[in-house]
Amino acid sequence: MLLDMLGQLDPYLIGAVLLAVLALDGSLLIGTVLPGDAAIVVAGTALTGPAEIAVAAVAGVIGCYLGATGGWLIGRRYGSRVRHSRAGKWIGEHRWTRAERMTTGEGGGPALAASFFLPVVNALIPVLAGTLGVPYRRFIRWALVGSTAWVSTYLVLGSLAGEFVRQNxxxxxxxxxxxxxxxxxxxxxxxxxxxxxxxxxxxxxxxxxxxxxxxxxx
Missing domain, CATH: 1.20.5 (Single alpha-helices involved in coiled-coils or other helix-helix interfaces)
Structure with a gap:
């Protein structure tokens, strides 16, 4: 069974893979093709205890930090060219618009943190934050709050789901x-x-x- 095979993997290996996936999620817009939510939940199904979940959570948050920083720098450097590129048009203007509302809306920092729970949108926000001139320190502070809640929640849900399936x-x-x-x-x-x-x-x-x-x- 696939879950049994995943359960035999080293938690540190799972954490390393999760770190890489989430770093690419926000920096190179990989999250528009492979939503990070799915990667976190799948990783969680292979974890069977608080210690293993903690290891993967730390790795995942580091990945989010790298991805958010990379995306912000790309947006800062290239501006709206990313949005209007061929890849940006493939993503869809409606998704960019929704992410822009989350980045500049009245909700401020808390809304940005909550945006990590929105698939695809969370991959676009770092680039938009850099493009729109959101100060890095303010952006990364709320990005870390949101990513910590996002990664931890989905890892726990994945672990519970994996355990349930294995027993039933x-x-x-x-x-x-x-x-x-x-x-x-x-x-x-x-x-x-x-x-x-x-x-x-x-x-x-x-x-x-x-x-x-x-x-x-x-």
């Missing part, structure tokens, strides 16, 4: 089926909601009011 292998197929149905239903609802919003905006008089951008992160 006979439930794996029905549980997986329920999860797949739920995911498909949420995807359909999300698509319909987006279509309804686009329809309202396209109607006469339905254009949204100009958005006022708040000052950078306080």
């Amino acid at each position: 292998e006979h439930l794996m197929v029905p549980v997986a089926g329920c999860v797949a149905i739920l995911a498909a239903g949420l995807a359909v609802i999300s698509r319909r909601a987006r279509a309804d919003r686009r329809a309202r905006v396209s109607e006469p008089g339905g254009s949204p009011a100009p958005r006022t951008v708040s000052p950078p992160l306080q």
